[in-house]
Amino acid sequence: QAVSCGDDLVTLLSDRGAVFCVDSTHTPFTPSDVCFCCFSTPKALCNIQVSQVACGSQHSVALTKDGQVYTWGQDSRGQLGLGKVKTDANSPQHLRSLSAIPLVQVAAGGEQSFALSVSGGVFGWGRNDRGQLGLGDTTGKKKQNTYIHVHVLKIIHISCGKDHTAVLTKDGAVFTFGSGQYGQLGHNSFRDELRPRLVAELWGAKVTKIACGRYSTVLKQLHRDISPVQLPVCDGSEVKENGL
Template structure:
């Protein structure tokens, strides 16, 4: 076993449940859940396995048991060259190399992108996007986003806080185009619990959804915003990468500056205080010399 794999097992205890032979065959691992209690991994021969917490059948193995204690194949995804997973509270999206999306788990709010509120325990392809080549996916707690090769952004699912960016607060059971961002040429997306972030090719950040902790970075103490809004002071820095925590955002600029905004109750912004930040604050340089 390589040093890197030993470190991986120590940092993610649930991986200790894997037998040695199967562990050595892993090509890529995805760990989800607040307690890192949901695991999906892909092997070198393109088989896909999952185990752990299985709320609403989100592990995609066709079983309804709440806890799967050993790896099971996700038969529907084996051999499909899956390259990305994203997980919400009780649902999971998978993206294949050829740009197709599969979904399973809870559909209570439409987060699977299909009609009906029944949970699904076997991944299904989202038919409404079958003519699009998807290059990115992101899940909030109960909503989903998909980014196309053309730079278009679709959203669906829970929308109480306007996290779909459609100008209203109605849930969507089918992928719906965010028309306001059509001309922005979006290249990267991310979701927090109830907010969403999009990065344009020009390096600008757009945010929408819940804002009680300042996680939209717009400098205003609004409870939410249901349309994409450019992050305050966005013209003063060009962003190349962005990611979300539950209620905060971190972004890296092209000159290597790390910026953050949103909830800071646990010190997750690294500012030296626990004060929430409603606008981006410089944190440190991440340039590697």
């Protein structure tokens, strides 16, 4: 049903809601070698149906079908949302502070994580040194009590790069924030944005999908595709790895 990859971790989600993980640093493989004998299911998720998985550089986030969030992996920047200092987790940890909030999506970037509620509320935690949490500052957050405001628009999707973030609203508008080092924010500059900023060149367009690579952002507009070259973003020539 879905696959998500970090720097060393590959996570698969089956159509029955089962999660399978493999750490390529311990179990190296090439695409032709992939088989389910290489993968293992985290014990904490063995009897739980999962609807979404997302991987950051060294951590993973899962959303269950009943709206609960689990995180595991490296927690050097608070990306697991456990509220502790540098407490890595080898097994999925339940984020109980989000239990009462009806959630529809989780997303993960380099060392940041997000959860999206049914009402369009966005909760972010983890690394924030480039403003990738969109809070107007560069202070990291170790808990999920940070709420991101994008005017009065309802957010329906979140995508994360290594240290930048893009959100899509119900009306088809796109806001980006975080690192602009390679032009990945689409604002005709290489500046960082600490708060969500509307991509003005898309004004009036109806964007239906967004996806962030490591240092890039790709959009799909209703009835036609938009390539990064059509927007004032990096064409990839300045980046050794485009993350797509």
